[in-house]
Amino acid sequence: MSWLSRPATDTHITHGRRLWLYVLAGLILLFLMLPTLIVIPMSFSESQYLEFPPREWSLRWYRNYFNSTAWMQATVTSFKAGFLTMIVATLFGTMAAYGLHAARLRFSGLILGILLTPIIVPVILVGIGIFYVYVKIKLVNSLIGLVLAHTMLAIPIVMMVVSSALKSFDMNQERVARSLGASRIRAFFLVTLPQIRFSVISGAVLAFLTSFDEVIVSLFVSGGANSTLTRNMFNALRDQIDPTIAAISTLVVLLTSMLLAISQFLGNDQHR
């Protein structure tokens, strides 16, 4: 019990006297992780009813998912929308972040404010607003409409990640390159971009996830053959609890944690 009676900090409170705090913190961490983790064993259950731990194991719900045209179609839509959003949002977001950073105009703050509004405005308002406009210009249920909306939501995220990388980048390096004869564009691609590339990639991953996980806007503007996975999942959750969703959830958790691990790893790499 030596650890318990050892002071936890320099100010002489022992670990023993703080044990309750550690237990509490452990329970809260469990609360945070539990729901994500419980879905995984559930998805391998044979039973239609949700029991834990499952009595019999099977891949029945995965088969269900992969054999369903509706789910497959939705999955393809979500991936398409995610990839297109990732490409456009990373391009536009990086351009805007670099432009604002390098131009240093008096109204840069205002522009930045406008570009970051999608974070502040309640998504439901954005959702119905876009729906209203899309009905007028006949973009409802189209992939392009969905991608435009998701890109708008993802741009602020890309911008925040890239801007913070640019802040720690020494712009003098670019000036040196240009004084040696490189054009501005060449200097950017040869000097600046390689140094902020991990943040750009990390922004791209977050942009993909923003689109892939987005529910509310998708609920309003996607539909028919272009329904997203999230839209179908939301509707299924409202009707009844179908264990197929457990299988889909497990796959989604797998995908997101893989992508985040990549972006996290790249992020750490840069700070070294």
Add this chain to the structure above:
Amino acid sequence: MSHPVGPNAEGLRRDALIERLALFSLTGPALLLVTVTMLLPVGWLFWLSFLNDAGAFSLEHYHRMLVQPSYGRAFRMTFEISFITTAICIVLGYPLAYVLSQLPRRAANICMIAVMLPFWTSLLVRTYAWLVLLQRQGVINSWGMKLGLWDTPLALVHNLNGTLIGMVHIMLPFLVLPVYASMRAIDKDYLKAAANLGASPTRAFWLVFLPLSLPGLLAGSLMVFILCLGFYVTPAVLGGGKITMVANRIATDIELFFNWGAASSLGVVLFILTGIILYVASRIVRLDRLLGGGGA
């Protein structure tokens, strides 16, 4: 930078301006997209909210919000739920951030994975998980009854309880991250100084540590509160139709009644309330701290 003088000065200055404008034009595509898919639609809704069915200017939608009790209830419920969620997040999040901030960096980073895991796990996956855990024959109820903690299944979901549990789970990381960051930044020497001057550990915590961590706590709490105001998915699924927050009411007005005016006016009021709180918040704490939680 010194301003060049001489015959070339004029030309140099013009070149510099052109260069800066060219750089600035890089923001064009993003700006255009945000304008078309965000400013225009929201502005349009703003306009619609002031029109009656005949298309003439009127305040009838705002008036209805005041007289029809169901709208008042939606706003009251939204604020109540947001407030309770924020309070629970503080009670759970502060001790967790405290323990994490006391751990060695390596151990803290590992525990942080647990905090970050739900942060970026799909909202729907987590909502589904809570549905599974909390329902009548769900995991919590069946285990609780097996262990003899309670006899009849508790009503944990499709009501306020389920909504609150789901929302706290989603919002907790938004509180823990800024609080943890601000706690890490506290100089441990202050606590040593307090001990040196005769303060007990508890006293040093209340008089020194807590006040220093308050900016982070305030930033996190405001962030949580503001985000809670716009919740839609969690109350819709875990509330089982009994919980109508403003966002749910907006969706119903569109999906069932196609009442754009009513939905728009609700959205405008929700947006303005959010804006006011955010503005007041930015006067108290630095705004980048507020947004800092969402980035990484």
